[in-house]
Amino acid sequence: MNHSSGRTFLVAAVLSVVLGACGSTTGGSGSPGSHPTGPVVIAAFNPFSGPDASFGPEILVSCNAAAQLINNVGGINGQHLNCVSSDTHGDPADAVAAAEKLIATTANLVGLIGPSSDEALATSPIFEHAHIPMFADTGQAAYDKTPLQYFWRVTAADDAKGNAMAIWAIRQGYKHAAAVFGNDAGAQADVPALKAAYAKLGGSMDTSLNVALDQASYRTEIQQMLAQQPQVIFTETDPQTAATFLSEVVQLNHTLLPTIGTETSFQSPYVQAVTQSVGNDQLSANFVAVQPYAPATGDAYQIFKTAELAAPGASASDLSTYAADPFAMSYYDSVNIMALAMVAAGTSDPATYNKFVSKVTASTQGATKVYSFDQGRKALAQGQSIQYVGAGGAIAFDAFHNSSGSFQVARLNAAADAAPLGVVTAADIAKVR
Amino acid sequence: MSIVGSSIGFGLITASILAIAAVGFTLQFGVTNILNLAYGDIMTAAAFAAYFATKGGAPLWLAAVAGSLAGAVLSVLLNRFVYSWFARRGAKLFAMIMVTLGASLVVQNGMTAVFGPDFVSLPTSAGTTYQVGPAIFTGPQLAIVALALLAMAGVHSLLRYTRLGQAMRATATNPDLARSCGMATNRIIDAAWLLSGLLCGLAGVALALNLSTFTTGTGGTFLIPVIAAAVLGGIGQPYGAMLGALVIGLATEVSVTVVSPSYKTVVAFAILIVVLLFRPQGILSEVAMAKEIAT
Structure with missing residues (x-):
């Protein structure tokens, strides 16, 4: 190795350590109750290329649909919500690298939509370790009784x-x-x-x-x-x-x-x-x-449909397909659940709000049914407990964070x-x- | 027994497509010493050319000609403006492989940008089927076998009975000696790219006919068995590629009668490895030895 390449290597190594440290501080493991500054980020962690390339765009569009509604009413605890894409290529090896890069380089990463079945087994332990809640679209039976605390599934196994x-x-x-x-x-x-x-x-x-x-x-x-x-x-x-x-x-x-x-x-x-x-x-x-x-009826569905059809990043025909797809509803609902859990927790710190995910969806006595982020935000501000009923219907998480x-x-x-x-x-x- | 018999029949279809592709691939490698990993993507480009020809009202046979010509033109252009530029600057085998890999990505992603990611299909009258022995074939499948036989006979005639063919064989065996004997090796190399591209384009159209639908990544997926057939036969050896295609095509289909279909490609490659263990230079050897590829 000559001096020049040695210096380049050293700079790259230092940069990666610094970026990694930044990622873990601002993204996954901020102290409980802390308020990260700047926009919070939810990532569509799914294939955007490869055989399952159709998965990612639908997730990103649905995330953006929810984010627009959330940002229109002031964001989450005053913070703007951004949706970003992270392409796993539908390949476990590529997905591990993508997960590590996402965690290391994304400031205020507070949650994921994903992983899918293509990469879940390889990457869910990484996000668990980083304390990032993941609303997975994998159907794998391995997660029916998972010990992972940050794994959530609102689609059927x-x-x-x-x-x-x-x-x-x-x-x-x-x-x-x-x-x-x-x-x-x-x-x-x-x-x-x-x-x-x-x-x-x-x-x-x-x-x-x-x-x-x-x-x-x-x-x-x-x-x-x-x-x-x-x-x-x-x-x-x-x-x-x-x-x-x-x-x-x-x-x-x-x-x-x-x-x-x-x-x-x-x-x-x-x-x-x-x-x-x-x-x-x-x-x-x-x-x-x-x-x-998911019956395409009800207040929550109508709010979802309007937002989905107006979401950026897809053709009119794709948006029309997504608006009737139960998976798109589940992605949209996942974003709302995370956002409401952050509001209920009073922080976007993932380790803290993760404990509130099941609380904002549970059908408990006296809970006010809400059908959108805005309704839930207002009810929580009035000190009420809430049950978020999504575009895809009611969500009831079991002890293993599954709702089928x-x-x-x-x-x-x-x-x-x-x-x-x-x-x-x-x-x-x-x-x- | 009837399932084994029919699997042999079905294997002949795959072998036919493989043979057209592998002969083109190995012929070009033998003369130019460039392992062209963009070959599969040129196959796809040719299939798209045929598709647009049919959309413009051309009959299928004319679309196949258009596809073949598109493959030939694209191959020659790729060599003239990309590969030969690097070759002139002394790029060796591994560097050229990386260049062809880059070309492959550019061609495939370029097609996706221009044609979109959608599946398209060539209009075929696949409704009529023909019973040949224990196997059932469609008209386009029988046409693919006939095209392969014609192409192989054409390549054989060219190599054996024309001055160009003899010059190609001479250049493939020893380019320096061929040049010192007064042969215009640059023109021979151009002719090799042209012929290889014609076969590549024809294989692309045949693959598209057989698959019923295709997209911009289809040819790239098919490249691995094409290379396997070429290597098995002895890289640079057109007759070896024909034999290699037959072995790989039949092995993938017949193996399904004995092992899980999940392993059909694994079986083909296991055969490749076993053959190379005993004959590292491939089934037919002389050019592979000279190119030091299989040793």
Whole structure:
């Protein structure tokens, strides 16, 4: 190493130590009750590139929708709220680096929307250690009974989703099935609960394929699957894999078999890819998908919808899709919950306000129901206890910071506007767990 | 048995696309000694050229020609304005690999910026299917096999029976000797990029036809098996690449009948490693030995 590069290395090392120290002081571990100065920051910590690149933008838009409403009424304890993006690339190794950079370099980082299933196992301990509350959109069953104190989940766990898929198939009379899931961690998280519930309800999973993603062909796998004469296919893969696989099912079977997908099937790249590969007629006649159920009605929903449609950073058509998506509602609700917890705690210090998260959502006696940040802020200012009821409905965290709900089943079509076919309730799911 | 038989049939489709791509890849490497990691992205660019040709009303065969020409033009331009600039300044093998990696990122992200991230598809009449032995094929899939056979026969004829082909082989084996014998090696290198680009473009269109939908990252994903086929056959050896494509294409499909489909690419690469353990220079060897790639 020459002197010049040695000096550069030394400066870089010193800078990284200083930045790291700044990050940990201003972001994650300020003293309880302290008021960091400047705007507070919530990060959309999710994939913005890679196969799940559609996740991040929806989170950022929904965060901005909530932030605009919060900032319009003076912010959180007088502090402006900013939403920033942190791209995990959907890859655990990249996500660890992204998490460390986010913590080290973001002043007043007070919370996250994320991580997703792609990077949760690798990064949730990092945020836990940094005392940053994370409202995860991972569905992994590993978090059903998590010891992490800063982990919160307002979307249903994957195993509940797997249960819902099985229940719906049995309701339709499908007793013989094939499971076709990508070999990535996110898709695989659904499989054990799906198989267990389907068997418990009397179904027979005759074929189970963990497919390698983005291959040129899946014909041999499909031939094997068709030989078992399944009545229904359960599936979750990335869009390119789904398009190739399903088009080859149509080629070899002359029609698409009844197919039950997950909420990722409603993402616009997925719909676009499979619509082009199998045609809208085949798709809308045979493909349904389950997704967390949030009735698009009520005061909270109307406030969310107006804000979401006016949020910056997305096209009108994307905003329209987000406004009807239960996941977007959960992201928006997560920001409001964090903001109200900060108001209730009287500080944006994460270690302090984290203890107030369940308090502002709990249905306790005498609590005032509020449907927006502004309503909650005013009620708290009057000394009332509150129950935030979100755009996606009431939120009830269990001892492990999970709040799950029901699932709706809807047909997939090119316009992504199909009416729900039915609902699998939390009570239905509880019976097969 | 019928599933194994049909998997062999299906493997031939994958092998056909791989063969077109791998022969183009290895032919260019053999002559220029540049491991072009932007190859997959040029395949995608060619598929988009075909897509826009069909949008403009061109029939599919004409769109395939347009795609091939787009691949050829893009390859030649990339070499003329990027790679040869670095080569003239003495960039060696590893440095050139990094340059081609950079070119790959620029081409892919450039396409995303221009065409957007959406999935598109070529209009095919995939509804009609044909039973060939135990396997069922669509018309476009049979066309892909026919195109691959034609392309391989064309490459064989060019290399064996034309002066250009002989000059390419001579340049691939020993460029200094070829130059000292009076061959215009720069023109031969240009011809190699052109031919490689034509095959690359054709492979891109074939891949797009087979996948039914594609996006700007599709070709890049397909590059790894293309390189595997080229290395397996002996890098720089067009006939080796044909053989390598056949092995990789069949192995990925037939392995599914025995192991989980999750491991289909792993099986192909396991075969690659085993073969290279016993023949580090690849199945067909002479150019790989000369280029010191596989040793």
